[in-house]
Amino acid sequence: MNSRPAPLTEPPIDNEVAAARPSWPEVHPTPHLQLDLMVQHHLNGPTESEQAFGHVEALVRQLAAIQHTDQGLQNIRFEAPQLVVFAADHGIADEGVSTFPQETTRQRALALLTGKSHVNALADLHGFAVTLVDAGVGSHIQLPPDTEASVPLLLRKIGYGTRNMVITQAMSVAQARAAIEAGMDVARHLPGNVVALSNIGVAGNASAAQLLSRLCGVPLADACGKDQAEDEVGAQRKLERLFAAASRHRKATKPLDVLAAMGGFEIAMLCGAILQAASERRVVLLDGFVAGAAALVARALVPAVADYLVFAQRSAEPGHRLLLIHMQASPLLDMNLRTGQGVGALLAWPLLLAAQRLIER
Template identity: 60%
Template sequence: MAQDPIFAPISKRSAALPDALKLPPVAGTSDTMLEFALRQRLAPTGMPEHALGRMETLVLQLARAQNGSAIEFDLLAFDSPQLVVFAADHGIADEGMSSMAPTMTEQMVMQLLRGQAPVNALAALHGFDLTVVDAGMAKPISAPGNTKLRGSLLLRKIAYGTRNVLLGPAMSTAQAVSAVHAGMDVVRHLPGNVIALADVGVANAVSASLLLSRLCGVPLVDAFGRDETEASALDDTHHVQRVEKLSAAAARHRNAIGPFEALAALGGFEIAMMTGAMLQAASERRVVLVDGYVAGAAALVARGLCPDVVDYLVFTHRAADAGHRLLLIHMQTQPLLDMGLRIGQGTGALMAWPMLLAAQSLLER
């Protein structure tokens, strides 16, 4: 029996990309000599090899990412760190796929702009500049009047939410190309060499689950599994109905098997923009902090388009989403933190930021 193309390795799938899609070149960071020298610097006197464990791995990754010039690498430098939160709505939300009302996307964006979200406190603590990007919210949005903004609002709306994937592809090819390019453009105009990428959007975990299933062959029942909190709040019948709807959507778009094709058919505008943002940031040798399940799905797509992008991606935490654990396994990485977060918006990425500062300090001793 022929294997279902959904379960074929990503490297063997159709790699045809639209002519209009222009991706930046991304250089790999492998450097054996640099790694050897840094291991010697990091090794505590009298301690066993790899005494610093995964912290050593993090230091080496960061150093390789920043070792892109003719000047010999010495110390890690983090300049003007940025937090970019991409917001979008999803047509599949109309099918009752989320416990949150569709209007919550707008409410969460307004909280971010007013400085009322938990991540605002963390951004202020760590000196991150916040940018919120309207990638495709269902309603027009503008900066709140008579209120001091706690971040910048960029209007990069592709459309007023994606289409319902049960009825058709989430995006047209042209829309997906525009969204990827918009994400690249956002990064080009931001300063600094560190960027945290996060998301806001009701039912965006549905798109993440569909992409994980399609690109990695994970059964939808696992990719869209429930965490402990959801299991107690949602009865089994309701959850089974949701999985059946996702299965119908996946079957409808069974021919979308390449990374870009899957993104257009099953993804969201914020996922497409984060994909472009990751590729652009990697091409500029910026360190990319990846926050949560939805941003992880963008990383899956970015890896499919350019495998070397993973050299620049720091997976900051493992979210409560059941599928996120599987996604991290397929990315062959371990996150810095596991706090059971269910909030998104970059909260986990900024909680993990002190780990990068610790890596910086280890090379300064």
């Protein structure tokens, strides 16, 4: 039985008012041939072979292009790096598509909030400020008595978890837009020029698989894959429920409609944070499959955002590899990670510091 509180109700949307809302932020493409040649010459010089630094050279070029708007090659600067973790629950968890109970979302959020997560230790190591955003957790996140929060909690709850996409739309289009705008607002108020983005949420991978399948034309069986912790029966049941949801929402093809039909509140807010951060020419460091799915939506809305995305790692989730192929992205790490919350982004951070140092030599 579903014990989750009912989704927050929303007022009727006036179509004229909705149409008058501002469009997505403007994002300027970064490719700059002359700057690329400068970076290549700086790294390789007369003694190294072409592309001696491989993917690291590509990373240096990307970082330089994000930060440099003129003709000259300057040092790369990282200021006040931020990690933002968006937490939300998914109604499709009621269909048994995850190996974890839904309560795990709240428990993981509390661990991060109280400084007991591995993410907190890695963030302290690398000097990242951490923010947890309640985008739509299925219950209230309440600290135990006499416990102080180690990181700030932003309450941006759109609802107490999305609805079950097997039965109906996960959210309305108005809710999806509101979540995107909330994510934009979160990013807008962050200091610094580097934003690492990740998520917490049971069944988030199921939503990510649906978005990958619908937006990129990937067969759902490939986008979903089989989790290492699942048995064959569980994997088959999950795939059947995802096929049922995909069939119900087969008419949803536009990015915002697909997000509303089969996405999650945290995915929508991640999308908004990506859009806003890219419009401010920040480095956007993405961690994991769910954040990658949000990037698919953001790219579909504003294609130029792809220039600002650094994919920290390729996770063990089968669909993540296919997502990266469709994004034409090379992840910095491939360590078979099965955790989110920003772990992969923080593990990859030293590679960005190395890229910074290579320009300074």
